[in-house]
Amino acid sequence: MHTQPSPPSPDFTVKAGSDGMENAPPSPKDSARGHVVAVRGSVIDVYFPGEPPSMNCELRIGDCGEVVAEVASQLDPHTVRAIAITSPRGLSRGTAVQSLERPMQVPVGKPLLGRVLDVFGNTLDDGESLSSVEHRSIHQAPPTINRRIAKSEVFTTGIKAIDLLSPLERGGKAGLFGGAGVGKTVLITELIHNIVGGHDGISLFCGIGERCREAEELYREMGTAGVRDNTVMVFGQMNEPPGARFRVGHAAMTMAESFRDDAKQDVLLLIDNIFRFVQAGMEVSGLLGQLPSRVGYQPSLASDLAELEERICTTSDAAITSVQAVYVPADDFTDPSAVHTFAHLSATVVLSRKRASEGLYPAIDPLKSTSEMMLPGVVGDRHYQTASEVRQTLAGYEELKDIIAMLGMEELSRQDRLTVNRARRLERFLTQPFFTTQQFTGHEGHMVSIDDTLDGCERILNDEFQNRPERDLYMVGKLPSSPSCT
Numbered sequence: 001m002h003t004q005p006s007p008p009s010p011d012f013t014v015k016a017g018s019d020g021m022e023n024a025p026p027s028p029k030d031s032a033r034g035h036v037v038a039v040r041g042s043v044i045d046v047y048f049p050g051e052p053p054s055m056n057c058e059l060r061i062g063d064c065g066e067v068v069a070e071v072a073s074q075l076d077p078h079t080v081r082a083i084a085i086t087s088p089r090g091l092s093r094g095t096a097v098q099s100l101e102r103p104m105q106v107p108v109g110k111p112l113l114g115r116v117l118d119v120f121g122n123t124l125d126d127g128e129s130l131s132s133v134e135h136r137s138i139h140q141a142p143p144t145i146n147r148r149i150a151k152s153e154v155f156t157t158g159i160k161a162i163d164l165l166s167p168l169e170r171g172g173k174a175g176l177f178g179g180a181g182v183g184k185t186v187l188i189t190e191l192i193h194n195i196v197g198g199h200d201g202i203s204l205f206c207g208i209g210e211r212c213r214e215a216e217e218l219y220r221e222m223g224t225a226g227v228r229d230n231t232v233m234v235f236g237q238m239n240e241p242p243g244a245r246f247r248v249g250h251a252a253m254t255m256a257e258s259f260r261d262d263a264k265q266d267v268l269l270l271i272d273n274i275f276r277f278v279q280a281g282m283e284v285s286g287l288l289g290q291l292p293s294r295v296g297y298q299p300s301l302a303s304d305l306a307e308l309e310e311r312i313c314t315t316s317d318a319a320i321t322s323v324q325a326v327y328v329p330a331d332d333f334t335d336p337s338a339v340h341t342f343a344h345l346s347a348t349v350v351l352s353r354k355r356a357s358e359g360l361y362p363a364i365d366p367l368k369s370t371s372e373m374m375l376p377g378v379v380g381d382r383h384y385q386t387a388s389e390v391r392q393t394l395a396g397y398e399e400l401k402d403i404i405a406m407l408g409m410e411e412l413s414r415q416d417r418l419t420v421n422r423a424r425r426l427e428r429f430l431t432q433p434f435f436t437t438q439q440f441t442g443h444e445g446h447m448v449s450i451d452d453t454l455d456g457c458e459r460i461l462n463d464e465f466q467n468r469p470e471r472d473l474y475m476v477g478k479l480p481s482s483p484s485c486t
């Protein structure tokens with residue numbers, strides 16, 4: 001079906017800078033020229049009279065190379081199937097195609113700082129083009145084992161519940177898991193606010209498949225916080241074709257790797273949202289006609305994720321610390337996308353809908369959030385003991401909830417009543433007013449050091465606040481030095 005006699009291929013004339021593409025394709029060799037033989041949505045079959053381009057080669061389609069596509073499979077000795085990275089609107093059979101005979105490339109290095117880019121490295125802000133900057137392929141192998149190093153060092157965020165119960169690892173990967181609307185984006189924005197200013201490296205934000213409005217808000221917020229000059233933002237948002245959303249993570253990784261490997265600078269990589277990467281992969285796989293696997297995901301889900309996640313690592317040159325928001329479909333934590341993502345992370349912060357509905361923001365579930373850093377040798381004995389006691393108290397309260405609902409507090413033993421008293425106060429103390437939600441909550445934002453968090457929890461566990469109303473501990477930063485102070 002794809003090998004029918006092909007019409008003569010039209011002349012390919014390349015107009016530099018057309019279609020807003022800053023990297024105009026070079027003059028094609030004859031063997032790199034082909035033409036479209038079939039278009040089905042984002043799937044484009046291309047016939048090459050000579051040798052066909054290899055996997056992942058970038059194709060420019062149209063007289064001005066206005067549609068960019070990537071070779072996804074080879075159908076026969078002369079035909080390849082490509083996935084469009086830009087909208088394939090207007091394509092028809094016979095349209096000229098040029099193979100660039102190399103994978104997609106993005107600009108890398110210092111000129112990217114302070115810029116907002118798309119999956120091709122085209123600038124989305126008003127600044128000058130980056131076409132003259134060094135470019136590098138978005139497909140890179142992860143560092144070999146002998147280049148990797150493992151240091152166990154905690155990365156503090158100033159957010160009480162995270163620092164106490166699931167401390168992030170410097171040079172590690174952390175995930176913020178949650179269903180729709182439980183506060184993943186707010187939490188990642190607050191992390192940017194708290195960390196980026198004090199982080200003496202580069203920050204790279206990668207927006208995958210989320211709303212364009214959020215990208216604009218983040219850009220403004222970075223400007224207000226005065227951290228834009230040390231930040232690169234790369235977006236492939238929900239209005240873009242699946243190919244672009246699938247590749248934007250690789251583009252961002254290539255930029256992050258250049259800062260780590262060439263400039264030897266630590267990188268903080270924030271990704272919102274890794275589920276959208278999986279979802280884009282699922283769409284691409286469906287378009288390619290692959291048989292779906294469990295829950296409709298692509299059969300290559302595990303390897304797609306591993307290909308990206310394994311590139312995020314710390315080497316002897318510098319560290320890439322990554323925080324990723326992970327949308328959990330229908331709040332089902334056994335969904336394959338969530339399960340496969342869990343496997344790559346050193347810290348998982350789970351957001352709970354129940355806590356969000358009670359207004360206990362950030363809605364972090366203290367019993368489900370975990371971290372590999374939670375060892376006495378890493379966080380210290382005091383932190384380890386306090387976190388364990390907090391967890392035990394909250395778990396005890398969780399078990400007592402059914403009894404309280406059926407029989408009331410009066411039927412509880414004195415010890416159980418004390419547990420409930422402490423747990424409710426701890427729950428409220430672990431809420432925190434955010435800088436980024438200041439305008440609509442009316443609570444002034446607070447960053448809290450881990451010492452103040454430990455001090456607060458210890459005092460609540462020692463019943464210092466047992467006679468204070470619970471609301472006094474809600475949405476506060478650190479606790480007052482005396483329980484009687486407000």
Ligand SMILES: Nc1ncnc2c1ncn2[C@@H]1O[C@H](COP(=O)(O)OP(=O)(O)OP(=O)(O)O)[C@@H](O)[C@H]1O
Pocket residue numbers: 178179180181182183184185186187327361362363434437441
């Ligand atoms: N820390 C917080 N303090 C106060 N309100 C919050 C907080 N976190 C989230 N919210 C409320 O929850 C809403 C949804 O938050 P957010 O957009 O971060 O959710 P999300 O999990 O990213 O959602 P989606 O999956 O739809 O992108 C916010 O608009 C806000 O009203």
